[in-house]
Amino acid sequence: MTAALYAYLFPTAASPSQFAPPKLLFSSKFSQIPPHFSHLSTRILRTASRPFSVAKLQSVSSMAEVMERVGSVKQQLQRLFGEALRDKFPDELDIVPIITPCKDLRHGDYQCNNAMSLFAKIKGRVPEFKKPQAVGQAIMDSLPDSEMIRGCTIAGPGYVNVTLSTEWMAKRIHKMLIDGVETWAPEPPVQRAIADFSSPNIAKEMHVGHLRSTIIGDTLARMLEFQNVEVLRRNHVGDWGTQFGMLIEYLFEENPNWEAAPTEAIGDLQGFYKESKKKFDADSDFKERAQKAVVSLQGGEEKYRKAWAQICETSRREFDKVYLRLGIKLEEKGESFYNPYIPKALELLSKENLIEESEGARVIYVGGITRPLIVVKKDGGYNYASTDLAALWYRLNEEKAEWIIYVTDVGQREHFEMFFAAARQAGWLPAEEDKYPKVSHVGFGLVLGEDGKRFRTRATEVVKLVDLLDEAKNRCKAALIERGKAEKWTGEELEQTAEAIGYGAVKYADLKNNRLTNYTFNFDQMLNDKGNTAVYLLYAHARICSIIRRSGRDVEELKKVGTVDLAHPDERVLGLHLLQFPEVVEEACTNMLPNILCEYLYNLSEDFTKFYTNCQVVGSPQEISRLLLCEATAVVMRKCFFLLGITPVYKI
Structure with missing residues (x-):
């Protein structure tokens, strides 16, 4: 690669050495050539997935063509x-x-x-x-x-x-309409990433506390996928540990014939967990049997394994109700999956002389923190740190991840800082935090009620996420019926629109806030059709679609015969905002802040409103150009909605 071509393809890299791999190979299971060695060529070759092929890259006659095609x-x-x-x-x-x-x-x-x-x-x-x-x-x-x-x-x-150049801007927008908004995707930062998010505990209901992890993680994954990164979406569920002895023993005692009807045997999962915990705390004999049940489970006894599997499966069915409503795709690899890898990971850490004895436990001291990271408890059991270290080893060596993103509440920040520091001391990660492979903790604040305290029901119980989402949908449906939509739409249209707006409103109300801050959950605010809400933005998109429909024009035909003109100042402002979409996605993803994308989407709708107010579309001499500009705005809005996990509506 020539120096000039390198500079054009990687304008923010000082030199090719920026992509050199750190010295971290600690296992022969790592690929012969780690992905970081091929990072430069990979970024170029990925252009093959776009209209600009590798063959064209090799045969370009000028840098102008590279610039036109890439970035x-x-x-x-x-x-x-x-x-x-x-x-x-x-x-x-x-x-x-x-x-x-x-x-x-x-x-x-x-x-x-x-x-x-x-x-x-x-x-x-x-x-x-x-x-x-x-x-x-x-x-x-x-x-x-x-x-x-x-x-x-x-x-x-x-x-x-x-x-x-206004002419160049107009041509670029028109080209996007023809080739698709995917051609505006930013260059991928890595080849493969892992997004670890949601992560509920087995035998417990998903509640509003899981909302932020689930939708923030999904949006980050979508933004990376838009950049042509292969994202492994991991649901690191809590499906292993001492609580399962309690649950299994309670299942055996309360439902001796549980194998005949396993689903009915457990019933209400939350109630099942509460009752077993109550008995565990009050009955010393039950507590002793529960502790023995843990040993039997970890020893692999078939009866205990089957009971554990049934409890996990019952939980998954409940989780899936939430994921279905939110449109979330995840692959479960829970704590139990990584359990067999813990001894190997600890052995590797011991060989680096990082693990030492402390008051009967095995710990790692990391620089700058006096409290040690406990990796083996006094009783010989493993904990979150040992599981997380084993999972990191697996993700680096077996899954070849270059960027691993953990989405949890800010209260876990210190745990991740210590765990990451231990991995760097072992050489598993480069010393420089911005070098690949890298790890990132994406922390987020609390969801608060209107009283400023953690969001709960009147009975002081945490709010079930399924109930919260259904409430949002039902409120939207009632509002649509009140507006007379039930008379004009089919029942299916009404249900789909209520879901799109209701679920989208809940997501957007969260994502538009900086994730590090707490935010107040308020149905009235998030379902308002004015201001920076999903309802307002979805309505804005529907209005654009309505303008195009009313024109009676076939937009696909207009793309072939028409051109975009940005002569009016408000046309130009809107056009510039559209062209900035790729860099906004890149910034939001790099900083792991979905609110940046939300702000862009809201401002885009505001710029469109100014354009439409001051520039007649249908019936004007510039009708074709302005309809194409309407379509370009709708296309970019739909991509923003998709990245935020929100379903667009086309009429309202």
């Missing part, structure tokens, strides 16, 4: 400014182009902000540059010609403001 607007500008920086400042190879959207569109569309930092590096060494403005001017003067840029200006301490 977002921001990435393309990074490549152009990267070339300018290398041309004018060849000795400063570690300079990465800093490109940001302009906050004030009167000054331009994008901005290159390298002048001040570069001036600080070269001041005194390069006499010709007396001020940062001179550096900015030199960068601007060295920019290669490109049809995407209409003009540049220098502002402030050397900022290079860029105004995009």
